[in-house]
Amino acid sequence: MADLASFARKRLDDFRIIVGSTSGKVGLGITLAFLVMVFFAPWLAPYPPTERFPLAYAPPSWAHLLGTDDIGEDLFSQLIWAARGSFIIGVFAGAIATVIGTSIGLISGYRGGRTGEGLMRFTDVVLVLPLLPLLIVIASIFPANVVLVIAVIGFLSWPSMARVIRSQALTLKTRPYVDASKLSGMNDWEIMLKVLLPNMLPLVVLYGVYAAVTAVVIEAGLDYIGLGSVTNLSLGSMLYFALSRNALLIGAWWWFVPPGLLIALLGIGFILLGHSIERVGRVRS
Amino acid sequence: MPRFRRSLHLPRRLRGSYLRQRILVSIAAFFVAYLINFILPRLEPGNIVNVIASSDLLPLQRQQLVQQLGLNQPLWNQFLKYLVDTFGSFPPSFGVSFAHYPLTVWTLVSTALPWTLLLVGVSQLIAWPLGVLLGAWLAWHRGSKADNAMFALSNVMWGVPSYWLATILIFIFAIQLKIFPPSLSTSGGATTLSAGAVVNILGHSFLPILTLVILNMPLQALVMRNNMVNILEEDYVMAAKARGLRQRTLILGHAARNALLPSITNLALSFGNILSGAYLVEIIYSYPGMGYLIEQSALVRDYPVLEGVFFVSAILVILANLLADISYLYLDPRVEY
Secondary structure, X not given: OHHHHHHHHHHHHHHHHHHHOHHHHHHHHHHHHHHHHHHHHXXXXXXXXXXXXXXXXXXXXXXOOOOEOOOOEEHHHHHHHHHHHHHHHHHHHHHXXXXXXXXXXXXXXXXXXXXXXXXXXXHHHHHOOOXXXXXXXXXXXXXXXXXXXXXXXXXXXXXXXXXXXXXXXXXXXXXXXXXXXXXXXXXXXXXXXXXXXXHHHHHHHHHHHHHHHHHHHHHHHXXXXXXXXXXXXXXXXXXXXXXXXXXXXXXXXXXXXXXXXXXXXXXXXXXXXXXXXXXXXXXXX | OOOOOOOOXXXXXXXXXXXXXXXXXXXXHHHHHHHHHHHHHHOOHHHHHHHHOOOOOOHHHHHHXXXXXXXXXXHHHHHHHHHHHHHOOOOOOOOEOOOOOOOEHHHHHHHHHHHHHHHHHHHHHXXXXXXXXXXXXXXXXXXXXXXXXXXXXXXXXXXXXXXXXXXXXXXXXXHHOOOOOOOOOOOOOOOOOOHHHHHHHHHHHHHHHHHHHHHHHHHHHHHHHHHHHHHHOOHHHHHHHHOOOOHHHHHHHHHHHHHHHHHHHHHHHOHHXXXXXXXXXXXXXXXXXXXXXXXXHHHOOOHHHHHHHHHHHHHHHHHHHHHHHHHHHHHOOOOOO
């Protein structure tokens, strides 16, 4: 019980540090807003995203906050569903990259020796494979599939993270508490997972957040140039439809401006939150 | 006090092994890219035949095509043919394009590559000096409002998609204001090198370059600023400060000089991201570089060209990273490997 109470108090302190700064407040606010969209999209969207109204290219109004597209669909509702799609893609791809990058960085840094060297050279090789051209090649060979795209982005965007985590592990393993844990009979895996990992968690979050943002931007780009899966509604496929159905020439800015703004907003929200979590780590240590 | 940390404390004997290791890694990466190129299309072999053989081909013609492409042969023979195709001649042809038959992939790629290099080169030549100047200024005024604002802005730029910014600029400058042409690198077949052709090319390249400058400049500024702030905290700068050197001398004489070269290295390291951004921008502006070529080839499933562009892109990124690694050797004595 005492353990739980002290744990809760610590987390509350962390939360206070995050909310204590402007960037932390903004980052947390934006991220929470996106989470609300992810979980409550059906209730937040005023209309089903494919319901057609007899209004083509209607500019924003109270009935349609972001106007309508060429076949009279409500764009505000579409935007909410698209943001949900992009958020989920970013989180999954970012999570894959984070798990791989952290594991390889930790093992390579803590174990060192031949294992560490080998893992780092493997990291160097993956680091220089150009992601976007590879994604385009894959998209034109295999049928459009969002899971495949998430997997490819996740499996290729971990190397820079692995390098950072490795150098952090190299620093942390010389600390006295690591020796103490060794003497208390912990094996290597326990030390890595229970001693080193919790200490570098803020850094893991920071780099994971950058990976997620990159994933959102790249995946939406693939959708935008028409090589993504059209059945999956993302901010990129919304842009794709806007461009291919002449929103630019008609001047329907309410169609192609909001999706890009939302990508940028998701990015800044994630990154600000990541930086304030990383600051918590620095304050604690 | 080192004015310029150009050489390193790495023993000469270790420098050679470091270089050797970096070159080996580059060669390994080159072969991984090569293997990916070979294996990926063959995971879905049915597709290749379906794509090139249109339905009105007679079965016999279809068979001839399959034979001509060597797709009926065992995988091992196909790989040998692939090796010969790539390395049998110089420059390597990378095979023949499906969509632009009988042009070779190399012809297409070598036509597109200069455009991409022009776009990336000019935009970095503008973005990098501006970013460095801004970064130095921010390091001078670190902790100020402008410094914080720039930190926020460069993080916003991380999330702003290049393709979306390109779209917005097309909408404002090409469609609404009609100042710049919306697409293509030249108009009216301006191929001869004359003053008119140069103006024509610049006019068409202006928006793509502007897009890349807007996106890259704040990131360069942030890198330069962080490098300089780190250097300003180092012992020898502290010592110089204690000797009573002026802030101006400290910033320009010590910090800026030492932060400049790592910032070039960083440019080379982020070359992969810069290239991806440029490809997407090319696609939106229909600018005839590598990005546009790979997108057009993807739409008609022109596999040989797709592979060629991927392979050449990989080589570019590998070389840029190798250069960055080698430059580390002469810049940072604490290089870790």
